[in-house]
Amino acid sequence: MPDIAKVNAQKKPAEPSGIDAAILRWQQELPAGCVCLDADVREQRGRTTFAPTVKIPAVLRPVETAQVQKIMAIASEFGVPVYPISQGRNWGYGSAAPIHAESVVLDLSRMNRILHVDEELAYAVIEPGVTQLQLYEELQKRGGNLWPDATGAGPDASIVGNYLDRGFGHTPLSDHQNQFAGIEIVLADGETLRTGYAALGAERIGDIARGGPGAGIDNLLIQGNFAIVTRMAVWLYPRPESCVAFALRVHEEKLLPRVIEQMRRLRFHNVFNGSPHLANDYRVLGINARFPYESADPTKGLTKLQREELQKEPGVAPWTLLAGIYGPAAQVRANTRTAKKAFRGLGKQIIVTEKLLRTGDFVLSLLPLPLRRTRNDLASAS
């Protein structure tokens, strides 16, 4: 099979005539709305936050796998590089613009069906356009017994896009590269392929188990463009009886090695069974507030003094640890006690239970001042 990586890696982009011919064929063989030549859309899809805009000849918007197959077969025939994106909104994971000029963007956002939710075995089969918000709402509608492992990339981010980009979340299913199975892929020549057990006809087993006989090829698709994933069984977390968010604000930087040591120990032993996150002050401020344009120069960043000032705001510390403890109530109680003991003397501990989370005031009190001010402004303005 020809492969997308090779096509993309070609030094010389395809001749314009090749692209024009391919566009013509796509227009002939795909329904209206699938081939977008609109200048605004092309410009928007080629925009990045830092580098020069990439020129894109067309944005292709299939609604089903068969159309992806057709698109790829024609692209291969005319040697046109294709750059697939799911939603293009995994903020923090890099730009959605193609890395090579003259690449056609394959925008999978219209393939956004939730094909199946398995309440018993805790997974959802989704298409690449399904967003975090969309799956969350679907699961809530069904009673909320299953949790998606959400990332900080935002509600409009594609789940498949995040999983394929080695994303991470907060629950015990946080290491996304290993928390899915049952993929269907379209190869560069337009053929589809099922992997693992599904390839043997055992689709439900294929949805819940990586592997199957022989070499595992699923990880080739992680940050790899050998094929296009059009279906994925994303594993979900059955709502635990209890959960606690454990936060630690470390005010003395010299204590950090001991914090990391304890963090590692608790992670090894499933006390922190979610993925612990360790953030410096910049990271926390970046989550909770906008850059203070009125008092600092954005081209230079904060001065040492300004940074130290902001560190004094409630809710900000040089280092902040955040970790989830999920499970049956008795297990969570035991683990919370273990965590409290482990970090004694290493910083300010904040234990957030589900009950506390439901009281907005408490959450607000955790936020640094700048954001609280913004919230208050908004509140008084409304």
Added chain:
Amino acid sequence: MPDIAKVNAQKKPAEPSGIDAAILRWQQELPAGCVCLDADVREQRGRTTFAPTVKIPAVLRPVETAQVQKIMAIASEFGVPVYPISQGRNWGYGSAAPIHAESVVLDLSRMNRILHVDEELAYAVIEPGVTQLQLYEELQKRGGNLWPDATGAGPDASIVGNYLDRGFGHTPLSDHQNQFAGIEIVLADGETLRTGYAALGAERIGDIARGGPGAGIDNLLIQGNFAIVTRMAVWLYPRPESCVAFALRVHEEKLLPRVIEQMRRLRFHNVFNGSPHLANDYRVLGINARFPYESADPTKGLTKLQREELQKEPGVAPWTLLAGIYGPAAQVRANTRTAKKAFRGLGKQIIVTEKLLRTGDFVLSLLPLPLRRTRNDLASAS
């Protein structure tokens, strides 16, 4: 690069002249002892438990990666199929004999160095010939703070062989395909390759983290023969404060669906944080006793009546669940209570603590009668 899979898949085995020429070159370029043409060894390496013996022209026994490289370069040059094994003793995982006649066996058992044990980050870097017993003894010598995730394949089984065969064990690191990193591989043409972070020069990170930038290729080596693994960082389990083996004997087959439901729930929520094992009577008898040759026909297996008789032996039930609960003492206590409650009324529960495990009598009482008899016979005979 030429690949082993393709070479192996050739319809026609290499011409005898090719093999003879390759053997001559191996003899010329490798130290004495590396090329074994001994008829007994070749016969033994080609033996299987069920199919006709495979004829093997030579057994190659390198002691270091450079020799593996030389072997593969020459094999590629002469088109000789190569079948790598580590120790050939992963009982239960299939035969160690080549699948194609005329394959040369690459026996890696002399590459058995433990290159590094990292007490802080809990892993060991090993060569393919390292056995379960060898690593266990090394870790015990160092104080026993780290546990390998042992499998039932026996003390002489290669760890790398087991991990590459999608093996499984009992601790929280039981899913072996995902519990290693830092591999070094020799490709079919004799080139070596490091994957993930190690490929970027960050060896220690590469030893503890799968992934790194770009596509993940490590899983291609699982039950795949695209390359030969000569180094692996196997993750270890830091000795937990407490551990409990939870066993359940299910005497009423109709309760099995409810048992499985609870097992799944406890697994999802890290109550069973080791891999639960569910075995039928045959499996338990197969572990604990030999086939009763004196009373049953081995070509026909047990009769229904004989099977029902054996099910009545203490320690045997139609179904037996065995699961590990590991962690800090308080967590293990909470999880054991949860497990007890979950399986109430579903069978006979047996809780084995570490303390109980140390008393041999208790373990003996768990064994089915035939084996106890054998043990008693042995005891009285000695």
